[in-house]
Each structure stands twice: as structure tokens, then as C-alpha cells.
Amino acid sequence: xxxxxxxxxxxxxxxxxxxxxxxxxxxxxxxxxxxxxxxxxxxxxxxxxxxxxxxxxxxxxxxxxxxxxxxxxxxxxxxxxxxxxxxxxxxxxxxxxxxxxxxxxxxxxxxxxxxxxxxxxxxxxxxxxxxxxxxxxxxxxxxxxxxxxxxxxxxxxxxxxxxxxxxxxxxxxxxxxxxxxxxxxxxxxxxxxxxxxxxxxxxxxxxxxxxxxxxxxxxxxxxxxxxxxxxxxxxxxxxxxxxxxxxxxxxxxxxxxxxxxxxxxxxxxxxxxxxxxxxxxxxxxxxxxxxxxxxxxxxxxxxxxxxxxxxxxxxxxxxxxxxxxxxxxxxxxxxxxxxxxxxxxxxxxxxxxxxxxxxxxxxxxxxxxxxxxxxxxxxxxxxxxxxxxxxxxxxxxxxxxxxxxxxxxxxxxxxxxxxxxxxxxxxxxxxxxxxxxxxxxxxxxxxxxxxxxxxxxxxxxxxxxxxxxxxxxxxxxxxxxxxxxxxxxxxxxxxxxxxxxxxxxxxxxx
Amino acid sequence: xxxxxxxxxxxxxxxxxxxxxxxxxxxxxxxxxxxxxxxxxxxxxxxxxxxxxxxxxxxxxxxxxxxxxxxxxxxxxxxxxxxxxxxxxxxxxxxxxxxxxxxxxxxxxxxxxxxxxxxxxxxxxxxxxxxxxxxxxxxxxxxxxxxxxxxxxxxxxxxxxxxxxxxxxxxxxxxxxxxxxxxxxxxxxxxxxxxxxxxxxxxxxxxxxxxxxxxxxxxxxxxxxxxxxxxxxxxxxxxxxxxxxxxxxxxxxxxxx
Numbered sequence: 001x002x003x004x005x006x007x008x009x010x011x012x013x014x015x016x017x018x019x020x021x022x023x024x025x026x027x028x029x030x031x032x033x034x035x036x037x038x039x040x041x042x043x044x045x046x047x048x049x050x051x052x053x054x055x056x057x058x059x060x061x062x063x064x065x066x067x068x069x070x071x072x073x074x075x076x077x078x079x080x081x082x083x084x085x086x087x088x089x090x091x092x093x094x095x096x097x098x099x100x101x102x103x104x105x106x107x108x109x110x111x112x113x114x115x116x117x118x119x120x121x122x123x124x125x126x127x128x129x130x131x132x133x134x135x136x137x138x139x140x141x142x143x144x145x146x147x148x149x150x151x152x153x154x155x156x157x158x159x160x161x162x163x164x165x166x167x168x169x170x171x172x173x174x175x176x177x178x179x180x181x182x183x184x185x186x187x188x189x190x191x192x193x194x195x196x197x198x199x200x201x202x203x204x205x206x207x208x209x210x211x212x213x214x215x216x217x218x219x220x221x222x223x224x225x226x227x228x229x230x231x232x233x234x235x236x237x238x239x240x241x242x243x244x245x246x247x248x249x250x251x252x253x254x255x256x257x258x259x260x261x262x263x264x265x266x267x268x269x270x271x272x273x274x275x276x277x278x279x280x281x282x283x284x285x286x287x288x289x290x291x292x293x294x295x296x297x298x299x300x301x302x303x304x305x306x307x308x309x310x311x312x313x314x315x316x317x318x319x320x321x322x323x324x325x326x327x328x329x330x331x332x333x334x335x336x337x338x339x340x341x342x343x344x345x346x347x348x349x350x351x352x353x354x355x356x357x358x359x360x361x362x363x364x365x366x367x368x369x370x371x372x373x374x375x376x377x378x379x380x381x382x383x384x385x386x387x388x389x390x391x392x393x394x395x396x397x398x399x400x401x402x403x404x405x406x407x408x409x410x411x412x413x414x415x416x417x418x419x420x421x422x423x424x425x426x427x428x429x430x431x432x433x434x435x436x437x438x439x440x441x442x443x444x445x446x447x448x449x450x451x452x453x454x455x456x457x458x459x460x461x462x463x464x465x466x467x468x469x470x471x472x473x474x475x476x477x478x479x480x481x482x483x484x485x486x487x488x489x490x491x492x493x494x495x496x497x498x499x500x501x502x503x504x505x506x507x508x509x510x
Numbered sequence: 511x512x513x514x515x516x517x518x519x520x521x522x523x524x525x526x527x528x529x530x531x532x533x534x535x536x537x538x539x540x541x542x543x544x545x546x547x548x549x550x551x552x553x554x555x556x557x558x559x560x561x562x563x564x565x566x567x568x569x570x571x572x573x574x575x576x577x578x579x580x581x582x583x584x585x586x587x588x589x590x591x592x593x594x595x596x597x598x599x600x601x602x603x604x605x606x607x608x609x610x611x612x613x614x615x616x617x618x619x620x621x622x623x624x625x626x627x628x629x630x631x632x633x634x635x636x637x638x639x640x641x642x643x644x645x646x647x648x649x650x651x652x653x654x655x656x657x658x659x660x661x662x663x664x665x666x667x668x669x670x671x672x673x674x675x676x677x678x679x680x681x682x683x684x685x686x687x688x689x690x691x692x693x694x695x696x697x698x699x700x701x702x703x704x705x706x707x708x709x710x711x712x713x714x715x716x717x718x719x720x721x722x723x724x725x726x727x728x729x730x731x732x733x734x735x736x737x738x739x740x741x742x743x744x745x746x747x748x749x750x751x752x753x754x755x756x757x758x759x760x761x762x763x764x765x766x767x
Contacts, residue, residue, distance in 0.1 A: 065719075065723065086726065087723060087727055088726050088729055088730070090727070091728065094727075096727055098720050100717065100720050102673075103717035103718075103719075104721070106665065106721065106724065106725065107643070107644050107669075108512060108513035108643055109513075112645050115645070117728035118738070119645065119736055119737060120728060120730055120734055120735055121729060121734060121736075122732070122736060125736060125738065128736065132738075147515075148513075164728070165727075168729075312683075317683045317686065337689075344687075345687070346684075348680075348687075352709060352712070352713055353680055353681050353713070354688065354705075356706075367688035370688060370689035370690060370691060371689045398712065412688060
């Protein structure tokens with residue numbers, strides 16, 4: 001289905017350029033794009049390319065809510081966005097899902113959240129109830145209809161935000177990374193639903209990094225780079241492009257894989273019969289796990305399966321309701337978090353959760369000074385060099401791109417030289433190139449003797465980058481397998497049990 | 511302070527009944543400065559919470575109320591010098607400044623009255639908020655012809671309190687994972703706030719923009735509201751309003767006598 005089929009144009013952008021207030025470089029430059037009724041247009045590109053700005057332009061938000069210099073014309077169902085009175089009027093024609101699911105959840109239960117927009121459409125109650133049921137079932141959120149949105153996992157929240165938009169039944173959908181935090185099953189459900197909506201005539205503009213899962217449902221793919229459209233084509237054509245293909249991180253696993261038991265090395269993480277309950281919900285229900293020094297372990301599972309809850313026990317942010325967690329010889333159930341921080345580094349999913357300093361250097365120094373006030377600048381430079389940010393040492397952390405901020409968050413942790421590094425969804429929101437770069441950094445860190453545990457819903461990432469995949473479901477481990485053929489571990493068994501030597505300067509380059 | 515999913519007597523009341531309850535308590539609280547009467551009022555609100563099965567949720571506000579009471583007491587002791595002197599903050603035996611800051615009955619009475627008044631209002635408002643779904647609140651205020659901007663402001667404020675708490679907790683955890691240790695002393699405490707406050711403000715500003723856009727896009731200004739469920743007042747509301755009437759009448763009678 002191509003634009004040449006003559007279907008009515010639902011959304012059009014003509015020569016759209018936009019520069020944010022206070023910025024000199026345009027975020028969008030001469031964008032020409034049309035989305036026809038029943039068409040799915042998939043937009044992708046590197047982080048910072050202007051994809052989110054494109055969504056804001058297409059949905060009239062730049063015109064009605066933002067300052068800055070906007071040129072060109074945007075039309076929704078043939079009506080220019082400037083002719084709409086406000087965003088409320090635009091909302092009757094366009095449904096928008098933003099990339100921050102948290103901020104879109106307003107109400108106190110999931111059902112109330114999804115129903116909230118429906119109640120403002122002036123449609124009969126019976127139709128409202130039918131639509132509500134249909135969308136909640138299609139997105140798979142019926143099971144937690146009565147729960148408060150803020151108690152859900154990141155992926156569950158994202159599903160609720162999608163449902164709350166789809167239920168409005170608008171003729172156009174603009175979706176900004178709507179499935180970034182979703183597992184494969186939920187992503188599949190969303191893509192099926194989008195395809196079904198497109199067949200009924202809905203025009204869909206979707207920005208995503210998940211090429212394999214979502215590009216296949218698209219009619220056209222658009223590559224955006226530096227605020228301009230670099231390439232347009234069918235998904236089949238575009239996927240041949242080496243720029244778009246998921247680059248294999250490569251050389252992350254050492255030639256001979258690690259294995260704990262054959263070498264008799266004591267595990268760095270030992271979890272025994274762990275149970276964690278909060279707000280009457282059992283998040284972890286009796287779990288045993290051991291991680292050997294030097295391993296890269298991917299903890300995978302569906303949204304809400306307890307992955308993040310598990311790893312928060314490693315550095316004491318959560319304490320067991322029952323059972324024990326021993327990390328690097330310390331009882332993580334009782335040792336203070338500040339003490340555990342010397343042994344375990346946790347990189348949060350969203351780097352903006354921690355960035356506060358005036359410069360990149362100060363940001364990295366914060367954790368380091370907390371554990372050693374006499375520390376010098378050498379570990380800071382080494383950590384920044386490791387993640388490729390040494391040249392941005394004096395930059396303001398929040399001015400960095402999403403991928404750079406993620407790497408800065410990793411630098412903040414590795415500068416503290418913890419033996420165990422835990423990363424919660426390290427590649428969410430990153431383009432393939434940035435994701436590969438993060439994974440490459442993890443490979444270097446493992447070569448330097450760090451153990452790495454990463455929480456991810458991306459099975460491909462686990463297969464490509466981890467030694468071992470631990471699969472969780474409903475707070476339990478339901479699968480634990482290695483990604484290579486079993487063999488005796490060699491060099492990693494010789495890692496000293498003391499502090500991990502972070503030696504970016506001495507490590508041979510990859 | 512946010513809606514709690516539960517099957518309590520308060521939850522079964524019509525939102526309008528609960529709004530009247532909150533307004534009546536506020537009015538009764540401002541009508542008098544008598545400590546005994548205000549204590550009775552606080553007791554009545556707590557008793558209503560006990561009957562409604564929400565007493566434990568009210569108790570969460572006690573630390574806030576206690577710190578407020580202490581602050582008010584300090585303020586009134588420093589500024590009000592009416593009535594019998596019970597003692598001095600600086601003992602009279604201290605040379606030169608001895609006898610400064612007398613602690614008077616008037617100061618204590620005023621601090622107690624203000625604390626009790628605030629407790630009554632806070633408890634009543636909390637009972638209203640934690641037992642009323644935000645969408646029912648929106649429908650109620652809409653029917654009462656409250657301008658939509660004010661309704662949305664209230665909705666966003668109610669939504670933002672737990673959101674800020676959650677974001678603050680998340681940021682605190684992220685900094686704890688970097689061995690964050692709030693400094694000692696006042697200057698240390700102030701400096702120690704930066705790693706929390708800066709990301710909290712930056713992230714909240716971004717979230718506020720998205721939240722405002724979401725509300726607009728969901729058509730809250732369309733004026734076409736059809737509640738998903740009809741909330742009609744029932745017998746329990748009649749009984750509740752009768753109880754409130756009796757308590758309020760008795761309260762006013764005592765005040766007037």
C-alpha cells in the first residue's frame with residue numbers, strides 16, 4: 001500500500017522547519033511528509049535526529065503550545081493546524097502517545113484512566129463500555145484494571161497510555177516510541193491492533209527504534225537524520241540499509257565463556273528463597289539465583305515480571321520480605337546502601353533520574369567523592385574515556401543526547417569501581433548504533449573484571465550480548481540458560497575477589 | 511494524598527455528600543477558637559473515618575500535623591504574650607537576657623486552636639479525596655458549574671502530589687545507589703538537597719507539559735461529558751447528611767449558648 005493508491009491524505013507536513021526557543025540549529029529542516037488514511041508510516045533514525053519534534057509538529061503541538069520558529073504548513077484531515085482553536089479540538093482528530101508514559105497517567109485506576117477520554121466524547125454509555133472492554137482486552141491490561149497506574153511497571157504503564165489513546169478512536173494516531181518499554185508479546189499485541197486500525201482507515205505515524213517488531217506492519221518507512229528526511233521507502237527496501245539494520249555489538253563475549261561452578265569460584269551474587277511483597281502484591285515469590293564473577297547475565301521477562309524488583313535487592317534499595325541476598329560477601333538485606341554502593345553499581349533506566357551537576361566531570365565525581373573524598377580526577381577521566389565522553393567533560397549533563405546521557409550514567413557508576421554493575425533496561429530509547437555502543441562498553445567492562453547483570457525485555461539483546469539468560473515470570477525464575485555451549489571457564493576464574501580493577505587506560509583496545 | 515481503591519462506607523457515599531461533609535467541617539472549624547469544641551470536631555471526623563474504615567489512612571498525616579503544631583507553638587510563643595505567664599524560654603536567672611520570651615497561656619491556646627482547626631480541615635479534605643475517584647470529582651465539579659480551568663487545576667494538583675512523591679523517591683534511590691549521603695549540619699543538609707531537588711524540578715517540568723497536553727487531547731474542555739457510571743445519591747447519603755445535620759446543629763447550639 002503506497003501513497004500512490006489515491007487514498008485521502010490524513011496528515012500532511014509541507015516544508016516544515018522548526019527551531020526550539022533559545023536554540024540556533026533547527027530541530028526540523030524542510031520536512032515533507034504525508035500519511036494517508038489506512039496507512040502506517042514508520043519513522044526511525046538516530047537519537048536526537050528530530051523524531052519527537054516531528055511528532056510534536058504533526059500533532060499541532062508545536063504550533064499551539066511551543067514557542068520557537070515554525071515554518072511550513074501542517075494539515076490534519078485537510079484542515080491547517082492554525083485553524084484549530086486549541087489542542088482539545090485537535091484531540092478529536094488525532095490521538096497522541098508521548099514517549100513518557102508516566103506523565104500521561106492522570107487517574108487513580110487503570111480502568112478510570114482508559115475511560116477518561118471516552119467520557120468527553122459525548123457518545124452513548126453502551127458504546128463507551130464496549131470500546132473500553134475491546135481496547136483493554138486487545139492491549140492486555142484487563143487483569144490490572146483496578147490497580148493504580150503509578151504502581152505498575154514501566155511497560156504496563158506504557159500499555160495503559162496506549163490504550164487510553166486508542167480508545168478515543170481518532171482517525172489519526174501519532175505515536176512516539178509507544179513500545180520502547182514493552183516486551184515482545186505486548187509489542188506484538190500493539191502492532192496487531194495498529195494494523196487492524198489501519199485496515200479500518202486509521203492513519204498512523206509511528207516513531208520507533210524497534211525495526212524488527214514494528215517496521216513489518218508499516219506501509220512506508222522514513223529515515224530521519226539531523227532534522228531532515230534522509231530516506232523513504234518500503235520496509236523491505238529500507239531494511240537492506242546497513243544504517244538501519246541492528247548492528248551486532250560484536251566482541252562482547254570473550255572467546256572462552258565464563259562458568260561459575262566448574263571453577264569453584266564463589267558466586268558474587270547469591271539469592272536464596274527471596275520473597276518481596278509490597279502493597280499486598282507479591283512481586284518476587286521465592287526465588288533462587290547465583291551469578292558467577294565475570295558473567296554477563298541478562299534478566300528477561302514480560303513487563304511486571306519482577307525483574308527490576310529483583311535487582312533492586314542487590315544494592316539494598318529493596319530489602320527482602322523473606323530470604324537472603326548476598327552480594328560480594330555482604331548481606332544486602334541489612335548492609336547500608338551507601339556501603340553496598342562500593343560493591344554494586346546500579347544504572348537506572350532513565351539517566352535523567354540522577355543527573356544534577358553543572359558539568360559532566362562533576363556528575364561523575366559525585367559518586368566517587370561519596371565513597372572516597374580524597375579521590376583524584378584520574379578515575380573520572382578513565383570512566384569518561386571508557387564511555388567515549390572524555391571530550392564532553394565540561395558539558396552540561398542535561399544538554400547531552402539521550403544516548404550520551406545513558407553512557408554518562410554508566411560512567412558515573414564505573415568510576416566507583418563496583419565489582420558488580422547492574423543495568424536496568426540499558427538500551428531503552430536508544431537507536432541501534434547507541435545501543436551497540438553501550439553494549440560494547442559493557443563488553444570492555446567485563447574484560448576488566450566486572451560482573452554485569454542487565455535487566456531487559458529485549459531477547460535479542462540478551463542472545464547477542466549475555467552469557468546467560470535468566471527468564472522471569474510473575475516473580476519467579478522460569479528459565480536459566482547459557483547462550484553458548486557449556487565449557488570450562490578459564491581466565492575469568494582468576495579474577496581477584498577484591499575490588500574490581502577499573503583499568504580503561506591499561507586495557508588493550510578492542 | 512490520593513484515591514485509595516477500597517470498599518468503605520465513605521467510598522459508597524455520593525461525591526456531593528462527601529463534598530458537603532468537607533465544607534461543613536471547614537465551616538465549623540473556622541466558627542470557633544474554642545479548643546474543646548475544636549477537639550470534639552476533630553474527634554467527630556476521626557470517628558467518621560473509623561466507621562468508614564479509613565482511620566489508618568488518616569494517621570499517615572499525624573507526623574505532618576505534629577510538626578505543624580510544634581512550628582505553630584514556636585511561632586505563637588515568640589509573638590503572643592497574652593494571658594498568664596507559665597514560664598520563660600530563657601530562665602530569669604540568666605543575666606541580661608533572663609526572662610526573655612515568656613510562654614503564656616494565650617500563646618499555647620492559639621497554637622492549639624490553630625493546630626486542631628488545621629487537623630479537622632485536613633482530615634475532612636483527606637477523607638473526601640481518598641474516597642472519591644478523580645473522574646467522579648471532575649463530574650461533580652462540572653455539574654456544580656465550576657469553570658473547567660479550576661477543575662483541571664485541582665485535578666492536576668491532586669495528580670501531581672503522588673507523582674512528585676514517586677519521582678522524588680526514584681531520584682533518592684538513584685542517588686543512594688551512588689552512595690549519596692545527605693550532609694551534616696544545616697549547610698550540609700541544604701547542599702545535600704541539590705542532588706534530589708534539581709532532577710526533581712527538571713523532570714517535573716517536563717512531565718507537567720506532557721500531562722497538560724494529555725488532558726487537553728482527552729477533550730476535557732469539550733463540554734461533552736458523559737459519565738461512564740451514574741452516581742445517584744442513595745439512602746446512605748440521606749443518612750450521612752442527617753448525621754452531619756445533627757452533629758452540626760448540636761455543635762452550633764453549644765457555640766451559641
